[in-house]
Amino acid sequence: MTIRALPPALAFCLAATACERPAPEEANVVQANAMANEADNGAHAPRSILRPEVITKAEEEEIEPVHAVIGFGASSLRLDDAGRKAIDALLDTPAMKAGGAITLRGHSDSRGADGDNRVASRIRAEAVRDHLVKKGVAKDRITLVALGEARPVAPNAHEDGSDDPEGRAKNRRVEIDIAPPPDDAPPPVVPTIPKDEKSQKE
Structure with a gap:
């Protein structure tokens, strides 16, 4: 039996077909990938490139500004127990702990001369500042503004x-405003309880 040589054209076609055909294992992988891609495109919405824990962390790190009002109704120029407790509650706010700038705006009623009222409003703001510093808040974070009688929130006299x-x-x-810290701010100094106060509490 004699073996005839294949024509050159036919031999080239057979060789090209063999080269293009993937091996059985490769064909299975290609088919599985195609099916997976088709299922994803039809059944799932586009996915976020951020992991859920990253998104949650970003939301937790967002710090809101704080606004509070400390009254001096009965004691006039000195902090009373209610005022001190209100200030102490602010120490636990995220903005305070994060080291944001603190603005204290002192106010007064309209009784007396305008200059005297401005001085009185500053004394009230200083009382709040001194209490914050006593609790460990850095003094250079605090700005005082004495407004006197210029911005009342209630009438100083009746209609008659x-x-x-x-x-x-x-x-x-005194109005307290605590701003969130800027993005490039250094880590804040966390207020600590002095040893003598700590020992008394224990």
């Missing part, structure tokens, strides 16, 4: 012109 003690008491106040 008679005195309104309740309204004047509401105007004797």
Whole structure:
């Protein structure tokens, strides 16, 4: 039996077909990948490139500004127990712990001269500042603004012109604003309880 040589053209076609055909294992992988891609495109919405834990962490790190009002209605120029407790509660806010800038705006009622009222409003702001510093807040974070009687939140007198003690008491106040720290701010110094106070509590 004689073996005839294949024509050159036919031999080239057979060789090309053999080269292009993937091995059985490769064909299975290609088919599985194609099916997976088709299922993903039809059944799933586009996925976020961020992992869930990364998104949760970013949301937790967002710090909101804080606004609070400390009243000086009864004691006029000195902090009372309610005022001190209100300030102490601010020490646990994220903005305070993060080291944000603190602005204290002192206010007064309209009784007396404008210059005296401005001085009184500053004394109130200084009282709040001193309490914060006593609790471990850095003094250079705090800015004082003395506004006097310029921005009342209640009437200082009734419509008939008679005195309104309740309204004047509401105007004797200090407004506290704590801003979130800038993105490039250094880590804050966390207020700590002095040893003598700590031993007393224990």
